[in-house]
Amino acid sequence: MAERIALLVASLALLAGCAGPVAGTPRAATLSDGDRAKFKEFYERLNKAGDQGVSQQSKLLKDTQHPDFRQKTCDLRGATIKVEPTWSTLRTDADWTPPGDKTHPRGDVYVVAVTITLRQEGAVVGNQIGSVHVVLLDDEVYGFAPCLGG
Numbered sequence: 001m002a003e004r005i006a007l008l009v010a011s012l013a014l015l016a017g018c019a020g021p022v023a024g025t026p027r028a029a030t031l032s033d034g035d036r037a038k039f040k041e042f043y044e045r046l047n048k049a050g051d052q053g054v055s056q057q058s059k060l061l062k063d064t065q066h067p068d069f070r071q072k073t074c075d076l077r078g079a080t081i082k083v084e085p086t087w088s089t090l091r092t093d094a095d096w097t098p099p100g101d102k103t104h105p106r107g108d109v110y111v112v113a114v115t116i117t118l119r120q121e122g123a124v125v126g127n128q129i130g131s132v133h134v135v136l137l138d139d140e141v142y143g144f145a146p147c148l149g150g
Contacts, residue, residue, distance in 0.1 A: 031090070035136060039090065039110070042134065042141040043083050050080035050119070057081070066105050066135055066142040069098060074145045079125065082117040083132070089113040096133055098144055107137030 031039075042064070049057040057080045062073055093111040097104050111131050118126040135142045 036087075036090075038136065038139075038141050039085075039112075039134060040087070042143070043085055046143075047082050050082055054078055054080055061143070061145065064141070064143055066107075066137070066144055068103065068105050069101075069144060072098070072145055076118075077120075079118050079120040082119070084115045084117075086113045086115075089131075093133060098133075105135050105137075105142075107135040107142070109133055109135050 046057065046060060046064075049060040054076070058076065062070075065073060090110055090112040093109050095104075096109050096111065111133050113129070113131050116128045116130065116132075117124055118128075133144060
């Protein structure tokens with residue numbers, strides 16, 4: 001069990017840590033209220049799915065994976081995540097590519113600082129603060145599999 005928790009915490013660290021710190025002075029992205037609401041709804045849906053269970057959140061993560069990176073998914077091994085963005089840090093990140101990839105995602109790429117909580121069987125097994133990337137493409141918000149370090 002300890003090995004499994006260590007693996008899950010390592011996965012959580014990858015989720016938040018691979019993106020690294022947000023360089024420079026954070027500046028809020030200039031988004032319309034409607035687009036900003038889409039990002040907020042994206043994380044509300046993700047957290048609600050996590051509250052409903054592993055299969056619901058796994059399905060949502062798969063369904064909202066950026067279309068250019070659908071083949072890159074991962075297994076959270078029976079865990080769920082709760083993502084709490086700090087909206088004042090949301091900004092564009094036009095040069096970002098997923099770790100280990102040279103292809104820039106289609107759409108407008110944004111980065112936001114988050115607090116991520118990893119739960120397994122209802123118990124918190126890890127917390128991490130980091131940054132994640134999301135994309136606005138064709139009026140939809142897409143994310144990246146947690147193992148990609150979003």
